Amino acid sequence: MKLSIIIPAKNEAESLQTLLPALRAEQADAEIIVVNDGSTDDTAMICQQQQVKCVTHPYSKGNGAAIKSGARAASGDTLVMMDADGQHQPKDIQAMLDQFAKGYDMVVGARSSESQASLARGMGNGLYNKLARYMTGQPIEDLTSGFRVVDARKFRKFLYLLPNGFSYPTTITMAFFRVGYSVGYHPIFAPKRIGKSHINILKDGLRFFLIIFKIGTLYSPMKLFFPTSVLFFLTGLIYYIYTFLIDGRFTNMGVLLLSTAVMIFLMGLISEQITTLFYQSRDDDERPS
Structure with a gap:
């Protein structure tokens, strides 16, 4: 060595x-x-x-x-x-x-x-x-x-x-x-x-x-994106329940929060797949031909 x-x-x-x-x-x-x-x-x-x-x-x-x-x-x-x-x-x-x-x-x-x-x-x-x-x-x-x-x-x-x-x-x-x-x-x-x-x-x-x-x-991107997505989803859900009970309607802010939660989740899912493919290619480099 x-x-x-x-x-x-x-x-x-x-x-x-x-x-x-x-x-x-x-x-x-x-x-x-x-x-x-x-x-x-x-x-x-x-x-x-x-x-x-x-x-x-x-x-x-x-x-x-x-x-x-x-x-x-x-x-x-x-x-x-x-x-x-x-x-x-x-x-x-x-x-x-x-x-x-x-x-x-x-x-x-x-x-x-x-x-x-x-x-x-x-x-x-x-x-x-x-x-x-x-x-x-x-x-x-x-x-x-x-x-x-x-x-x-x-x-x-x-x-x-x-x-x-x-x-x-x-x-x-x-x-x-x-x-x-x-x-x-x-x-x-x-x-x-x-x-x-x-x-x-x-x-x-x-x-x-x-x-x-x-x-x-x-x-593992999902370990970062998923909790963030859940946070936005719960915030949007609570805000929706609050505005529905107070005003009887679903506000634009509630839509924005829930939509953001879905977008963050999808970004994490795509990032997870890209990361998996990237490291898979690293493993392939090591395998004997």
């Missing part, structure tokens, strides 16, 4: 100075790939000094885009994705590889409650985990962690599906569950990052909210 370690980095020269030697000490035979995502600091020079492979973006494309570039450049059968900011520790890699060797297709480094994170991000991650558990019916300990060990061939099947931003971990996790791949977790402690975070809570708040809808559409 050849191992490739992919590290997306944007202006992380300070942390790379300690991270890269530590990786060499822990995984001496691994291929280390730093994806320089349009950095303006000494990231490229640090990679040259440490004699690691550096894939450079001429401008910043995003964390997900860096992961995809690293996956395309990697020659290993197994990929390790980790951040360059010091929160993911090289000493955890071997334990995750041991977990991966038990038959998993992907192992996620699940951050402990003691890990350094803001209250807003902690609450957001908890919400995503609960929603993903509801959608998949599987235990999900950390949906958004970027510290992962994954089968390279299976990961590359979904490269075109992954967004260029920070939500690639959510997308690949839900895609693996939907196809039926095995996803495991290994507890990690993530210390405080080195340098300044590239995530802005206010700026990225709406984007992370949209991740919730992506979770639904990636796995």
Whole structure:
């Protein structure tokens, strides 16, 4: 098994100075790939000094885009994705590889409650985990962690599906569950990052909210559309009963609410069929001819 370690980095020269030697000490035979995502600091020079492979973006494309570039450049059968900011520790890699060797297709480094994170991000991650558990019916300990060990061939099947931003971990996790791949977790402690975070809570708040809808559409759209349809239907029904008892008539608002319920249900039904056909085609790609 050849191992490739992919590290997306944007202006992380300070942390790379300690991270890269530590990786060499822990995984001496691994291929280390730093994806320089349009950095303006000494990231490229640090990679040259440490004699690691550096894939450079001429401008910043995003964390997900860096992961995809690293996956395309990697020659290993197994990929390790980790951040360059010091929160993911090289000493955890071997334990995750041991977990991966038990038959998993992907192992996620699940951050402990003691890990350094803001209250807003902690609450957001908890919400995503609960929603993903509801959608998949599987235990999900950390949906958004970027510290992962994954089968390279299976990961590359979904490269075109992954967004260029920070939500690639959510997308690949839900895609693996939907196809039926095995996803495991290994507890990690993530210390405080080195340098300044590239995530802005206010700026990225709406984007992370949209991740919730992506979770639904990636796995089982009806689990998202059906409850919404029922909510509109019950609202329309109650409103109809109210207006009938008060005015003895069926108002336009009641028609609108009930019609919306039917439309949302039909949209969910169509989305469910499209999702099924999409993942069926992924399964067909794996079957021997």
